[in-house]
Amino acid sequence: MNNKIKNILYTSCLAMTLTTTLSSCEDYLDKSPETTVSPEDAFKTYKNFQGFIEEIYNCVPDKEKCNYCPSWNWGDDEVFNSKADGQLTHQIDLGNYRNIYSNGAGASWFYQANCDPAAIGAKRHAIYPHAWYCIRKCNEGLANLDKLTTATKEEKNLIAGQLYFFRAWWHFELMQLLGGLPYVDQVLDATSELTLPRLSYQECASKAGEDFRKAADLLPIDWDKTSTGNLTSGHNQIRINKIMALGYLGKNYLWAASPLMKNGAMVGASTNGKTYDYDTEFANKAAEAFGELLNLVEGGQTQYSLAEYQYDDIYNHEPSASASSCYDDIFYTVNQNYQMPGSVEAIFRGPCDDNRWAAPWNHGKVFGPKMAGVVPHDNVIHHPTANLVEAYGMANGLPITDPESGFDPTHPWKNRDPRFYHDIVYDGCKYINDEGAAKAEVLKFIYCNLSSSATDETAGGMRSVENGSRTGYFIQKLAPHTCNSTDKYYDKAFNSYLPYMRLADIYLMYAEACAATTGAQGKSSNFSKTAEDAINTVRDRCGAGHVAAKYIADKQKFMDEVRREREVELAFEGFRWGDLQRWLLLTEYPYNTKFAQEFERVKSDPSKPSEAQVSGYGKSVIIKRDFSEKNYWFPFPTDQTQLYAGFPQNYGW
Numbered sequence: 001m002n003n004k005i006k007n008i009l010y011t012s013c014l015a016m017t018l019t020t021t022l023s024s025c026e027d028y029l030d031k032s033p034e035t036t037v038s039p040e041d042a043f044k045t046y047k048n049f050q051g052f053i054e055e056i057y058n059c060v061p062d063k064e065k066c067n068y069c070p071s072w073n074w075g076d077d078e079v080f081n082s083k084a085d086g087q088l089t090h091q092i093d094l095g096n097y098r099n100i101y102s103n104g105a106g107a108s109w110f111y112q113a114n115c116d117p118a119a120i121g122a123k124r125h126a127i128y129p130h131a132w133y134c135i136r137k138c139n140e141g142l143a144n145l146d147k148l149t150t151a152t153k154e155e156k157n158l159i160a161g162q163l164y165f166f167r168a169w170w171h172f173e174l175m176q177l178l179g180g181l182p183y184v185d186q187v188l189d190a191t192s193e194l195t196l197p198r199l200s201y202q203e204c205a206s207k208a209g210e211d212f213r214k215a216a217d218l219l220p221i222d223w224d225k226t227s228t229g230n231l232t233s234g235h236n237q238i239r240i241n242k243i244m245a246l247g248y249l250g251k252n253y254l255w256a257a258s259p260l261m262k263n264g265a266m267v268g269a270s271t272n273g274k275t276y277d278y279d280t281e282f283a284n285k286a287a288e289a290f291g292e293l294l295n296l297v298e299g300g301q302t303q304y305s306l307a308e309y310q311y312d313d314i315y316n317h318e319p320s321a322s323a324s325s326c327y328d329d330i331f332y333t334v335n336q337n338y339q340m341p342g343s344v345e346a347i348f349r350g351p352c353d354d355n356r357w358a359a360p361w362n363h364g365k366v367f368g369p370k371m372a373g374v375v376p377h378d379n380v381i382h383h384p385t386a387n388l389v390e391a392y393g394m395a396n397g398l399p400i401t402d403p404e405s406g407f408d409p410t411h412p413w414k415n416r417d418p419r420f421y422h423d424i425v426y427d428g429c430k431y432i433n434d435e436g437a438a439k440a441e442v443l444k445f446i447y448c449n450l451s452s453s454a455t456d457e458t459a460g461g462m463r464s465v466e467n468g469s470r471t472g473y474f475i476q477k478l479a480p481h482t483c484n485s486t487d488k489y490y491d492k493a494f495n496s497y498l499p500y501m502r503l504a505d506i507y508l509m510y511a512e513a514c515a516a517t518t519g520a521q522g523k524s525s526n527f528s529k530t531a532e533d534a535i536n537t538v539r540d541r542c543g544a545g546h547v548a549a550k551y552i553a554d555k556q557k558f559m560d561e562v563r564r565e566r567e568v569e570l571a572f573e574g575f576r577w578g579d580l581q582r583w584l585l586l587t588e589y590p591y592n593t594k595f596a597q598e599f600e601r602v603k604s605d606p607s608k609p610s611e612a613q614v615s616g617y618g619k620s621v622i623i624k625r626d627f628s629e630k631n632y633w634f635p636f637p638t639d640q641t642q643l644y645a646g647f648p649q650n651y652g653w
Helices: 003-010 046-058 088-093 097-101 127-143 153-178 201-218 242-257 259-263 280-298 386-391 418-423 440-445 503-518 531-542 555-569 576-582
Strands: 078-080 311-313 346-348 382-384 593-605 608-624
Touching (some): 046 153, 127 153, 201 259, 503 531
Antiparallel strands (some): 078 382
8 A cells, every 4th residue: 555545545536426316327526516516515415415425336447348459268268379478467468457547558457557547438447446545435435424414214224235245346346366455444544653553355345245145235225226226227237235235235245264374375175176176154154145135036026137049040140030138248238229238147246447448449359360350450459268168068067077977089079068058159150241242362261271280371271370270269258259250249339247246156156155164055045945956047048968976075176176167267357366376276387388289180061060071180389388376366465565564565576
């Protein structure tokens, strides 16, 4: 905490912004002179107090659009092309963690140098610069609750619930990367010395849990169904509610229960068994929070449900006409007047950036090949690693490493988990749909040639390390392959957003929390489904096979399936790093190594690419991370650990 941070902790802007909506993709913090109120009036009315809180909402970063080429996948799931070596994802591969505090190519949702809490726009918000500011605002608001003299009980509860939630949430977002912190739960006196001790991770989690619990008890399930929320009915989707609070209550406790937080950083957890060693007390607390949430969802008492996974053409992301919701709409929308993604499944989101160019101009163009302008814009490409692609099991639910799975390395894309065909572009797939509109120079790239020897771009090869795929695959989960210069889906009111939390994640975290103590048949006291049931609920949605009996019978093997399911269902959504970190797997092989897929095409039918025959199927190393114990936590900026003795730097930094 340098002087800047110290000042933020001590002081807070009392220029309040008022709003009558908090809807997606609206400049809801735009204000006129008459909306600025004095410190004396700031907390007197519900409207003024809510205006004070709106700025905290505005500070929540948009992970996908925070920089011209954002880096949010730092695990073993993604690698960039060679033109993007300066990006944060690659710098983390090299162990250059301090790069996270740079403002060049390393800028990310966690840090931006030009952050402004009142600014509108995704590039002006990040976790670290805003956290202490927002925590200060929460404490100031809670300290002034007694001044809210004209509000109803419902209004007072809404105000207090939001403040308790955000105080915990901003701490939790810092804790995930930095570890235990001073938990600031009071307005600090500017005349006093900083003496707050740095707590352990689990001590912080206990305090955050108290705040999340208070928020859950004070907030409604749906603001639209409150008298206060009627004023903004239909525009309350991202306002903090009971379900969000319960979701983070459970997540906060599950992280505290995880092997890293129980046992400390170490090398060798995959061989000494510590990767399976959870804190059962925190795991039980997590299961109870998730169980309370899921019981409400499955009892029909919430506005949330799993989005439907019904496709007439899964590779081209064409939903069935009979579907009432669509899985794609969780992550992006097309031809829906820039509707904020999330559908019925997204639980926690921040505001959607109103600069509509950001999604089609940047995010929509970072996943495809750059040769001949197939996908325009900067020559930066996000690729799925072979690690991630091989985590997609078979349609029968078995991992491809299981001898009984039916996986055939000569036909590696046959009979895979349905999500594979939705998320991944592989050899032989049609990349450009509108052949008639394609320019002459891109005609050779209509069908993907991704075999290991296909490095000659002039002959239609797409394995160029610079312009094509360095792994043998492309990503299309978060932006369809039709976001190219011919089909131009990015010009069809394309909008993207990654939710911080969605319902499928809740089911999988519930499964992990229950399995950590009791195994596959574990369950909470307040929800009927077991850990096994929870995983199968997610698999049923997409039509993948259930967890096999032989994995259910073995506690560790079942936990491996829980973890694989998280890797597949949440692929590319920014969760893999945190999972490997808390499971003590960042330093362990093969998780510390990023692989490319190697193969040569033998036979391929353009109409049935999944039936292709290949030879020489295997993997090659792209990069191996030289990680040690210190790499489980990011460092604090050095100057912020020199203010007082109670705030030490993380180990090894």
